Amino acid sequence: MSESYPRLSARTRRFTLGVPRGFTISPDGGRVVFLRTKSGVDPVTCLWELNTDDHVERLVVDPRTLDADDENLPPEERARRERSREQAGGVVAYATDSAVTTAVFALSGGLYVTDLADGATRRLETAGAVIDPRLSPDGRHVAYVTGGALHVHNLDTGADLTLAEPESPTVTYGLAEFIAAEEMDRMRGYWWSPSGDRLLVERADEAPVPTWHIADPANPGRVPAEQRYPAAGTPNAVTELCVLGLDGSRVAVPFDDEYLTTASWDAHALSIVTMPRDQKALRLFSVDPRTGASTLVREDNDPAWVDVFGGVPSHLDDGSLVWIAAAEGGNRLFVGDRAVTPPTLQVRDVLDVDHDSVLFRASGGDPTEIQLWTWDGTSLLPVSTRSGVFSGRMKAGVGVLSEQTLDAEGVSTTVVKRDGTALPIPSHAERPGLDLRVSVGRSGRRELSTAVVLPSWYEPGSGKLPVLMDPYGGPHAQRVLSRHNAYLESQWFAEQGFAVIVADGRGTPGRGPAFERAVLNDLATPVLDDQIDALQGVAEQYPDDLDLTRVGIRGWSFGGYLAALAVLRRPDVFHAAIAGAPVTDWRLYDTCYTERYLGDPAKQPEVYDASSLFADAAKLERPLLLIHGLADDNVVAAHTLRLSSALLAAGRMHSVLPLSGVTHMTPQEVVAENLMLLQVDFLKKSLG
Numbered sequence: 001m002s003e004s005y006p007r008l009s010a011r012t013r014r015f016t017l018g019v020p021r022g023f024t025i026s027p028d029g030g031r032v033v034f035l036r037t038k039s040g041v042d043p044v045t046c047l048w049e050l051n052t053d054d055h056v057e058r059l060v061v062d063p064r065t066l067d068a069d070d071e072n073l074p075p076e077e078r079a080r081r082e083r084s085r086e087q088a089g090g091v092v093a094y095a096t097d098s099a100v101t102t103a104v105f106a107l108s109g110g111l112y113v114t115d116l117a118d119g120a121t122r123r124l125e126t127a128g129a130v131i132d133p134r135l136s137p138d139g140r141h142v143a144y145v146t147g148g149a150l151h152v153h154n155l156d157t158g159a160d161l162t163l164a165e166p167e168s169p170t171v172t173y174g175l176a177e178f179i180a181a182e183e184m185d186r187m188r189g190y191w192w193s194p195s196g197d198r199l200l201v202e203r204a205d206e207a208p209v210p211t212w213h214i215a216d217p218a219n220p221g222r223v224p225a226e227q228r229y230p231a232a233g234t235p236n237a238v239t240e241l242c243v244l245g246l247d248g249s250r251v252a253v254p255f256d257d258e259y260l261t262t263a264s265w266d267a268h269a270l271s272i273v274t275m276p277r278d279q280k281a282l283r284l285f286s287v288d289p290r291t292g293a294s295t296l297v298r299e300d301n302d303p304a305w306v307d308v309f310g311g312v313p314s315h316l317d318d319g320s321l322v323w324i325a326a327a328e329g330g331n332r333l334f335v336g337d338r339a340v341t342p343p344t345l346q347v348r349d350v351l352d353v354d355h356d357s358v359l360f361r362a363s364g365g366d367p368t369e370i371q372l373w374t375w376d377g378t379s380l381l382p383v384s385t386r387s388g389v390f391s392g393r394m395k396a397g398v399g400v401l402s403e404q405t406l407d408a409e410g411v412s413t414t415v416v417k418r419d420g421t422a423l424p425i426p427s428h429a430e431r432p433g434l435d436l437r438v439s440v441g442r443s444g445r446r447e448l449s450t451a452v453v454l455p456s457w458y459e460p461g462s463g464k465l466p467v468l469m470d471p472y473g474g475p476h477a478q479r480v481l482s483r484h485n486a487y488l489e490s491q492w493f494a495e496q497g498f499a500v501i502v503a504d505g506r507g508t509p510g511r512g513p514a515f516e517r518a519v520l521n522d523l524a525t526p527v528l529d530d531q532i533d534a535l536q537g538v539a540e541q542y543p544d545d546l547d548l549t550r551v552g553i554r555g556w557s558f559g560g561y562l563a564a565l566a567v568l569r570r571p572d573v574f575h576a577a578i579a580g581a582p583v584t585d586w587r588l589y590d591t592c593y594t595e596r597y598l599g600d601p602a603k604q605p606e607v608y609d610a611s612s613l614f615a616d617a618a619k620l621e622r623p624l625l626l627i628h629g630l631a632d633d634n635v636v637a638a639h640t641l642r643l644s645s646a647l648l649a650a651g652r653m654h655s656v657l658p659l660s661g662v663t664h665m666t667p668q669e670v671v672a673e674n675l676m677l678l679q680v681d682f683l684k685k686s687l688g
Helices: 005-011 075-084 178-183 484-495 513-519 525-541 558-569 591-598 605-611 614-619 638-649 669-687
Strands: 021-025 031-037 044-051 056-061 102-107 110-115 121-124 131-135 141-146 149-154 160-164 171-173 190-192 198-205 211-214 225-228 238-245 250-253 259-265 270-275 281-287 294-301 321-327 330-335 346-354 357-363 371-375 380-382 389-395 398-404 412-416 422-425 438-443 448-453 465-469 499-504 546-556 576-580 624-629 655-659
Touching (some): 005 484, 005 669, 021 389, 021 398, 031 422, 102 131, 110 141, 131 190, 141 190, 149 198, 160 238, 178 259, 178 591, 198 259, 281 321, 294 321, 321 346, 330 357, 346 389, 357 389, 371 389, 438 484, 448 484, 448 525, 465 525, 465 669, 484 499, 484 669, 525 546, 525 558, 546 558, 558 576, 558 614, 576 669, 591 605, 614 638, 624 638, 624 669, 638 655, 655 669
Parallel strands (some): 330 346, 465 499, 465 546, 546 576, 576 624
Antiparallel strands (some): 021 031, 031 044, 044 056, 102 110, 131 141, 141 149, 149 160, 171 198, 198 238, 211 225, 238 250, 259 270, 281 294, 321 330, 346 357, 357 371, 398 412, 438 448
């Protein structure tokens, strides 16, 4: 008997195992280093290298040969993986010197260094369990964090130097604080100087942040985990910067804003980017590492909020600044002071700067596509030409192209040499075994990006199907994309007898700043209205196929919030809902995300009330299943428990499924498989 799709999806971490990732190109373009597991069901990530001259791929590091227990991770590393949604094990991250001759990585708290030429790997003696090791550009030193202290290990002498020791248990050096990692995609807290003799280092003090307790009710003898959680309107960690020299010197780098969004240190500048608490400005400073003095280079302002983009700031060889900012209705690429992309091309992020060329991702007229582009100093050139979702790297004229399309399963990765020769890097991912039947287009009055997924066995007009809305629907994320694997779970639900609709409404990226900012001060009304708009639009396109008297909705995280919101406020449209890990009271969610859209709860309590669910509890008249991991430290279980209490107080029937030991992710095979089966059972019983 073949393995069921839910079990296979769980075993393969949603078919991400075996996919090449984490690419580094050597300065001469002759080698590409990357990560990949050995098979699509193997969770242990290995380090590999492809020689672009002889086209030979070789295994550099297999963690199994190092006798490391990947389950024995330091708490900081577990937290980092949760923030980055990392589901695999083994070598999940690595860093190299600038010549790409040496690599370092952490494994089960140990620090390892590898000679990429011959694969010789050794474990270094450290002061404790290691997180986030990074080599100096010259490859002579490796910095790492242990116990909140920043250390530097001399690879020549073996000496271990403590650069900064935390002054209290709430202080860390060299680590990104919770908000930076969770909401700004900044996973690091220190940056080497190009000369390798100094580092820019973050000092974070969580003392002002309220302490929450994440209990494990299934194990009452276990002490609850303490979590410093900055909920909306409460204090953040205090973040400071300093330049630490290997000679023991320390130079403070003061800044006034609440948030450090990113930093970089290249041959042209030590740069920091900061943002005030209200997130209406983004300030780029150039720092003198000798004195710590900062000079304002650029400031962007927005009456709603500013966006933080990946890959910037950076510089061309001539020192020109590479930047992304909203201007004239679009998110645009700037080189120097000049916008080099039109407002109609929505720039997503910068992937690489190679001498005078910039590799970046952007969406044009179709937000479901994310294409690769380059700016070569004089003109814009498309790198990807097919419909799909693309990413890549570029160095020394050699490119790595990752391609996902609707027509093909999984991810296709190709190295393109300077002469145009294409070298594939094979994916070992498992095949899902589903016959995808999806139509991606626009629907509704607002022409929303929408995917309609029908059962593979369904004959049009043969009978109306119950409808399942399957959104995320919130800011900062898209569900409707032109890539095959985006719809695997939706297709499986369709196979159970549903017409599945996935729609991206206002607030989602890819259509420009105005579309995203339509949710300012209201995270409920626009997103719910747009799901209804999409549903009605699809019904007009499929008049003989959709049964609008049987409409369910399911979602996770913001999608869970949206699902619960739908049955509470529009029971005339939605007849059953599954809300997984939902935010139910925005006062309980974190500062940076929530205040970006809803402001300060002390100044705008009515805005928070209007976007939260408790006031709607008495309106529930449809079946509602709440699912929540009790170990979730992002959307804590209190969201579901408090909504359940409000529903009970109002005398409204509902179901709660608590998941013991499960975080915001659900990587456990049995849990992930049975969750899907239970959801189908709930929907079939609820919709009839």
